[in-house]
Amino acid sequence: MGARRFILLGPPGAGKGTQSALLVESLSIPQVSTGDLLRAARKAGTDLGRKAQLFMDQGHLVPDDLVLSLVEERLSRDDAKGGYILDGFPRNLAQADALDSRGIVVECVVNVDVPFEILVGRIAGRRVCQGCGATYHATNSPPRTEGVCDACSGSVGQRKDDDAAVVESRLKVYASETAPLIDFYKKRGILRDVNGLGSTESVYQAVLAALGS
Ligand code: AP5
Numbered sequence: 666m667g668a669r670r671f672i673l674l675g676p677p678g679a680g681k682g683t684q685s686a687l688l689v690e691s692l693s694i695p696q697v698s699t700g701d702l703l704r705a706a707r708k709a710g711t712d713l714g715r716k717a718q719l720f721m722d723q724g725h726l727v728p729d730d731l732v733l734s735l736v737e738e739r740l741s742r743d744d745a746k747g748g749y750i751l752d753g754f755p756r757n758l759a760q761a762d763a764l765d766s767r768g769i770v771v772e773c774v775v776n777v778d779v780p781f782e783i784l785v786g787r788i789a790g791r792r793v794c795q796g797c798g799a800t801y802h803a804t805n806s807p808p809r810t811e812g813v814c815d816a817c818s819g820s821v822g823q824r825k826d827d828d829a830a831v832v833e834s835r836l837k838v839y840a841s842e843t844a845p846l847i848d849f850y851k852k853r854g855i856l857r858d859v860n861g862l863g864s865t866e867s868v869y870q871a872v873l874a875a876l877g878s
Contacts, residue, residue, distance in 0.1 A: 668748040671750050676784055677839060678779065678787040680787075683800055707721070717731055736754055761846055772876075773857055775875050789832075791823070793824050799817070
């Protein structure tokens with residue numbers, strides 16, 4: 666079988682990261698999350714990471730040239746040769762055009778749909794391991810011991826940009842910059858809508874069905 670490339674599209678808190686982690690297991694292709702790549706660059710203190718921080722902390726998109734350089738490097742690695750799940754990328758029409766201009770053909774775009782009022786609660790309760798990045802929710806799916814990651818015993822806390830004021834900005838940016846991609850990929854006939862409400866497992870089954878897997 667040829668390389669399988671998918672995009673998970675959806676607003677902040679829709680569950681893209683949660684679903685990607687499950688898909689990595691079942692499809693044996695890596696998750697390429699631009700949010701994770703940017704956070705890793707920040708943590709490593711690279712020049713790109715420092716520049717990106719200013720935008721991320723305000724809930725704005727990081728400039729395309731910075732994001733594209735990270736994505737290009739990531740997709741050139743050996744483990745991406747058999748395909749990948751793009752999580753949080755593309756995030757605007759210019760980024761979608763950049764994929765096209767590089768000849769990258771995407772099989773399917775899964776649009777995870779969750780009402781805005783639910784997103785706010787999900788993001789407010791999100792807890793993330795500072796060590797391995799595992800995602801929890803304070804009430805829906807907490808770690809066994811508060812503040813301690815089940816997987817790596819790392820420290821579990823809130824993401825800096827999950828602060829209420831920043832979330833408001835991220836949701837606005839999603840509506841103006843990212844939501845137009847829904848029509849963009851619908852016109853191409855590769856968009857599949859998935860209801861992101863319900864248990865993680867039921868959403869996962871819907872995502873698999875949308876991917877035809
Ligand atoms: P990024 O890290 O991509 O954040 P995001 O798109 O805002 O998405 P989130 O990580 O908030 O949500 P998610 O959909 O992954 O939800 P999750 O699975 O965690 O981007 C961060 C920043 O980086 C951006 O603001 C921007 O500055 C920059 N950036 C990133 N990519 C960029 C790009 N391409 N271009 C420019 N800038 C870029 O779930 C959320 C919570 O809900 C969790 O607690 C989870 O446990 C819970 N949950 C999940 N599923 C369910 C369910 N079914 N039921 C109940 N709870 C659930």
